[in-house]
Amino acid sequence: MEKTLDYARASQSRFLEQLVEFLRIPSISTLPEYASKVRFAAEWLAAEVARIGMEHVQIFDTPGHPLVYADWLHSESAPTVLIYGHYDVQPVDPIEDWVSPPFDPEIRDGKIYARGATDDKGQVFMHLKALDSCLQENRELPINVKVIFEGEEESGSVNLENWVLDHTDLLTADSVLISDSSWLNSDQPTIPYSLRGIAAAEIHVYGPKHDLHSGGYGGTVHNPASALATIIAALHDEVDHVKIPGFYDRVRILSADERAELQRVPRHLEDWQRETGLEKPWGEKRYSLIERTGTRPTCEVNGMWSGFTGTGGKTIIPAEAHAKITMRLVADQDPFEIQQLFSKHVMGLAPDDLSVAVETMPDVGWPATTPIDCREMIAAREVYQTVWGIPAVLVPGGGSIPVVATLQRALDIPILLMGFGLPDAGVHAPNEWFSLDQFEKGIEALIRYYHLPDS
Numbered sequence: 001m002e003k004t005l006d007y008a009r010a011s012q013s014r015f016l017e018q019l020v021e022f023l024r025i026p027s028i029s030t031l032p033e034y035a036s037k038v039r040f041a042a043e044w045l046a047a048e049v050a051r052i053g054m055e056h057v058q059i060f061d062t063p064g065h066p067l068v069y070a071d072w073l074h075s076e077s078a079p080t081v082l083i084y085g086h087y088d089v090q091p092v093d094p095i096e097d098w099v100s101p102p103f104d105p106e107i108r109d110g111k112i113y114a115r116g117a118t119d120d121k122g123q124v125f126m127h128l129k130a131l132d133s134c135l136q137e138n139r140e141l142p143i144n145v146k147v148i149f150e151g152e153e154e155s156g157s158v159n160l161e162n163w164v165l166d167h168t169d170l171l172t173a174d175s176v177l178i179s180d181s182s183w184l185n186s187d188q189p190t191i192p193y194s195l196r197g198i199a200a201a202e203i204h205v206y207g208p209k210h211d212l213h214s215g216g217y218g219g220t221v222h223n224p225a226s227a228l229a230t231i232i233a234a235l236h237d238e239v240d241h242v243k244i245p246g247f248y249d250r251v252r253i254l255s256a257d258e259r260a261e262l263q264r265v266p267r268h269l270e271d272w273q274r275e276t277g278l279e280k281p282w283g284e285k286r287y288s289l290i291e292r293t294g295t296r297p298t299c300e301v302n303g304m305w306s307g308f309t310g311t312g313g314k315t316i317i318p319a320e321a322h323a324k325i326t327m328r329l330v331a332d333q334d335p336f337e338i339q340q341l342f343s344k345h346v347m348g349l350a351p352d353d354l355s356v357a358v359e360t361m362p363d364v365g366w367p368a369t370t371p372i373d374c375r376e377m378i379a380a381r382e383v384y385q386t387v388w389g390i391p392a393v394l395v396p397g398g399g400s401i402p403v404v405a406t407l408q409r410a411l412d413i414p415i416l417l418m419g420f421g422l423p424d425a426g427v428h429a430p431n432e433w434f435s436l437d438q439f440e441k442g443i444e445a446l447i448r449y450y451h452l453p454d455s
Contacts, residue, residue: 001447001451003138004133004137004138004447005133007133008129008130008133008444015125015439016112016439018048018129019105019125019439020112020114022041022044022045022125023116025037025041025044026102026103026115027040028091029064029088029089029151029154030090030154038088038151039066042059042065042066042087042149045068045087045149046058046059046068049070052132052135053132054071054145056070057069057070058070060163060167062152062163063159064151064152065150065151066151067149067163068147068148068149069148069149070146070147071144072131072135073145074140074141074144075142078144079143079174080143080144080174081145081177082146082147082175082407082411083146083148083176084148084149084150084178085120085124085127085178085179085180086124086152086153086154086180087124088150088154089115089121090116090119090154092430094430095430097431098430100113102114102115102430110437111435111436112434113431113432113433114433115432117425117432118182118422118426118427118432119425119428119432120179122434123180124149126420126442127147127177127179127446130446131450133443141450142450142451143450146170146171148171150403153180153403156363157406158363160402160403160406161410164407164410165410168410168411171410171411172411174413175416176404176408176411176416178404178417178418178419179417180401180419181397181417181419182421182427183420183422184266184267184393184423187390188390189384189390190393190395190419191377191393191395192394192395192397193371193372193395193396193417194294194330194331194367194368194397195367195400195417196294196329196330196367196396196398196399196400197329197364197365197400197405198327198328198400199326199327199338199342199364200324200326200327200360200361200363201343201358202322202323202358202359203322203356204322204356204359205228205320205322205354206319206320206354207221207222207224207227207317207318207319207320207354207355208319210319211308211318211319212316214317222353224306224317224319224320224321227351227356228304228306228322228323230351231346231349231356232301232323234345235299235325235345239284239285240285242297242298243345244342244345245341245344246341247297247299250333250334250337252331252332252369257372258295261394262290262291262394262396264393265290265393267290283296290396291396293398294395294396294397295396297328298328300326300327300328301323301324301325302324303323303324304323304324306318306321307321327342328398328400330367330396331368335365335366339360343360365402365405366405368401368408370415370417372394374414377394377414377416380392380416380418382452383445383448383452384445387445387448388441397417404417420438420439420441420442420445421434421438422435422438
């Protein structure tokens with residue numbers, strides 16, 4: 001392993017030049033006009049994977065953007081690790097806020113600035129260079145490896161689940177390794193051990209056949225906007241619990257070990273206040289901030305619209321009112337069941353003098369959890385300690401990464417989120433960057449992880 005690490009350290013300048021070439025490709029998956037560029041990125045990636053010595057390299061077409069697969073399976077007694085990442089990136093708007101062009105990478109102050117630098121091209125490329133270092137120095141890998149790189153993560157991974165279900169035999173492995181996450185801060189290695197799922201719906205309230213004069217009809221017509229507000233107010237009780245019957249029935253109770261781990265997480269009220277601009281947190285009082293944002297389910301209003309919202313006044317009773325709702329879910333909640341419970345609850349609140357409809361959204365995400373005492377988690381914590389000299393903290397992720405639950409449900413194996421991004425790196429925003437120090441040390445960390453027994 002030491003010779004491999006020496007090779008990687010001596011190759012950093014060349015690795016960085018190759019990363020710049022990768023980042024130049026504008027692989028924006030959400031914009032149709034960039035489809036050929038996304039394809040070119042897949043072809044570039046497949047060529048690089050083949051060049052470093054991986055085998056069975058294939059580009060799989062989907063109804064959307066392609067996936068890249070490759071493997072190296074010659075370590076008979078070693079475990080097989082499936083590495084996932086995505087090569088597509090977010091749009092760059094607003095372009096005027098970029099200091100340097102988003103697809104013309106620029107190095108400033110120990111950082112490389114470009115769209116996709118952290119999310120996720122930089123972190124994908126670290127795996128390629130870790131594998132490259134092993135194969136060039138030793139002509140072999142210490143573990144068996146399969147890689148799958150997706151081109152639609154930033155546009156919802158709409159074709160990934162069907163592809164995974166159709167190729168479960170190809171993807172068989174002992175664990176999945178994903179580098180597409182960030183640390184709590186620049187000094188604290190962080191491993192998310194869970195991600196919340198998500199279920200979404202819209203509420204539509206319809207009243208009179210058109211907007212009415214509030215002077216002529218006020219007091220005789222039930223206002224749809226008022227009715228919607230009443231329904232939304234009934235989604236939570238007086239102690240901030242979600243009031244939907246059955247909502248908490250499947251919520252997994254935290255173990256004593258999990259709660260002990262969460263007490264180690266340096267997440268303080270002052271940090272929350274600085275980030276939100278608020279003084280007083282809201283939510284379930286008997287849970288800490290880190291527990292509320294990762295281990296407890298939520299029901300949030302994302303948007304409401306009704307009536308006249310322009311400058312000045314317009315005295316009407318609006319004909320209709322609408323709201324968008326999302327619910328973040330935790331193990332072992334079923335997003336389809338939650339949508340049904342939500343619909344039933346809202347319809348039970350509907351007034352009999354208005355028409356109310358609930359439209360459930362088709363895109364759902366399942367929650368995913370990896371045991372904190374599994375061998376992959378223990379190995380990753382050892383690596384972070386060795387490379388950075390700081391114990392990694394385990395945190396529950398508040399967001400949703402659909403691919404994690406897709407792979408876990410299809411393959412029934414542990415998913416390790418071993419990320420190297422930093423929280424202020426401008427992900428999805430102008431002037432996205434990746435720390436060159438994280439890039440270099442991250443490659444070392446991955447090499448060490450590959451070499452740990454049973455990783």
